[in-house]
Amino acid sequence: MTEALFNLDENTAYETFLQAYPAFEKTKLLDDWRQREYGRLDKNNQIYLDYTGGGLYADSQLQKHLTLLQNNVLGNPHSVNPTSQAMTDLVESTRSYVLRYFNASPDEYVAVFTLNASGALKLVGESYPFGPGDHYLLTFDNHNSVNGIREFARAKGAAVTYVPLTRPDLRIDQARLWELWETADPDHNNLFAYPAQSNFSGVKHPLEFIEQAHERGWDVLLDAAAFVPTNRLDLSAIEPEFVSLSFYKMFGYPTGVGALLMHKRMLKKLKRPWFAGGTVNFATVRGDVHYLAADEAGFEDGTLNYLNIPAVKIGLQHLEQVGVETIGERVSCQTEWLIQQLLQLEHSNGRPMVRIYGPTSTEMRGGTVTLNFYDPEGQLLDYRRIEELASDEGISLRTGCFCNPGTGEIAEELTAEDMLAGLSAGSDINLPRFMEIIQHRGNKSVGAIRVSVGLATNFSDLYRFIQFAVSFRDQTTISIGQITFDIESCRAIRDGS
Ligand SMILES: Cc1ncc(COP(=O)(O)O)c(C=O)c1O
Numbered sequence: 001m002t003e004a005l006f007n008l009d010e011n012t013a014y015e016t017f018l019q020a021y022p023a024f025e026k027t028k029l030l031d032d033w034r035q036r037e038y039g040r041l042d043k044n045n046q047i048y049l050d051y052t053g054g055g056l057y058a059d060s061q062l063q064k065h066l067t068l069l070q071n072n073v074l075g076n077p078h079s080v081n082p083t084s085q086a087m088t089d090l091v092e093s094t095r096s097y098v099l100r101y102f103n104a105s106p107d108e109y110v111a112v113f114t115l116n117a118s119g120a121l122k123l124v125g126e127s128y129p130f131g132p133g134d135h136y137l138l139t140f141d142n143h144n145s146v147n148g149i150r151e152f153a154r155a156k157g158a159a160v161t162y163v164p165l166t167r168p169d170l171r172i173d174q175a176r177l178w179e180l181w182e183t184a185d186p187d188h189n190n191l192f193a194y195p196a197q198s199n200f201s202g203v204k205h206p207l208e209f210i211e212q213a214h215e216r217g218w219d220v221l222l223d224a225a226a227f228v229p230t231n232r233l234d235l236s237a238i239e240p241e242f243v244s245l246s247f248y249k250m251f252g253y254p255t256g257v258g259a260l261l262m263h264k265r266m267l268k269k270l271k272r273p274w275f276a277g278g279t280v281n282f283a284t285v286r287g288d289v290h291y292l293a294a295d296e297a298g299f300e301d302g303t304l305n306y307l308n309i310p311a312v313k314i315g316l317q318h319l320e321q322v323g324v325e326t327i328g329e330r331v332s333c334q335t336e337w338l339i340q341q342l343l344q345l346e347h348s349n350g351r352p353m354v355r356i357y358g359p360t361s362t363e364m365r366g367g368t369v370t371l372n373f374y375d376p377e378g379q380l381l382d383y384r385r386i387e388e389l390a391s392d393e394g395i396s397l398r399t400g401c402f403c404n405p406g407t408g409e410i411a412e413e414l415t416a417e418d419m420l421a422g423l424s425a426g427s428d429i430n431l432p433r434f435m436e437i438i439q440h441r442g443n444k445s446v447g448a449i450r451v452s453v454g455l456a457t458n459f460s461d462l463y464r465f466i467q468f469a470v471s472f473r474d475q476t477t478i479s480i481g482q483i484t485f486d487i488e489s490c491r492a493i494r495d496g497s
Pocket of ligand 1: 052069116117119120143146195197198199222224225226246258
């Protein structure tokens, strides 16, 4: 375990950190970038620790995109006039770049541009040919946009089964997974969905599952949204049928563009429930016939977010300057240090101040650390109040369930009865009431605090966060004060990513 450094001044703590993590030195370019490209963080005295929510953009990304827009005349790409053609060329060159970045052969994969990862997941959900006898298998650890596919599956008569997680590491219960894989009926459609990295616990789930599931008759949907900002995804080494992602999580800008990377085998298998402008090769009103485009165009409804798409190529090139492996290495050093420091936080009576959900080593885990604070008697401190106090210090954290209710329910051992008791007040239940009911059922929490690090995080951010965490030593619910805002809507159930 690394030394507890929160009693040292920042410079001494940094020296000690560098000695403990010599690999961090190799990521020096990112410290230069922090000054040059992300200087607005320090200028605005902001400590940004929500990279799993959204990445940050570099100044140069914006400048390059602006220059491109200023120097070209660009029209709607659905035409052949010169401005339309110029735009089509930029969109298609970005599409090829995306495939190349993920090492996906254009003979095997298509890249469909979507609004975000959820848009990619919805395309799969609505188009996968679920029917009676088919099976949708998914892990408890999933974003709600993957959970939501169960509604398409059920509506069409397919079975839906969840694979549980093991505690306390919140990894997939592999014994159960292998049993469930064996239930695939080879004469039916079987879809298995899981995240490459958890947006709740930071756990990296094995990519080997893809081939193992294939061998047992499953198509695989890999939600890579939380994985790709700090890891290489190589689609020549693993070949899931579907990959979902949002580009803003990788490099901050642009928002409003994500992708579904889809194996070409699936182009014929998926059945789109409708057609729209841009998706058809031919459609008639009198004849009441339409022919859907046979490639990615069949999945891109209406006009793409075309002016922003070239900024995706700029963003990928930005990441390539330093290499996602370097970012991953840096994040790993930072995450290990952060966890080690948090684990050493104790109240005067020796009781731990925090509980971390998920693995406490960096083996197969990324830079997302989810936790709750407790008082010296082990009573939960309200994470909403902690977020509020963090905000006063300019620290951006995330709280709630991060749109991943299944992992939170397993982490806190919340049963179906607990959740239904919490919801018993009906649809006008609000968050404070829901939290109260759940806390009375055994000091359980329906939410937590998420700290996530990324390419622009430096040591100082983490040091300052740890100093903030230390301030809860010997504090109680009463001494930290009441929350001053009241959230009417139940964020624990409906919060965003
Ligand atoms: C693992 C994971 N999947 C899917 C999503 C959904 O992404 P978006 O909100 O960009 O559609 C998120 C967002 O946080 C995520 O972390």
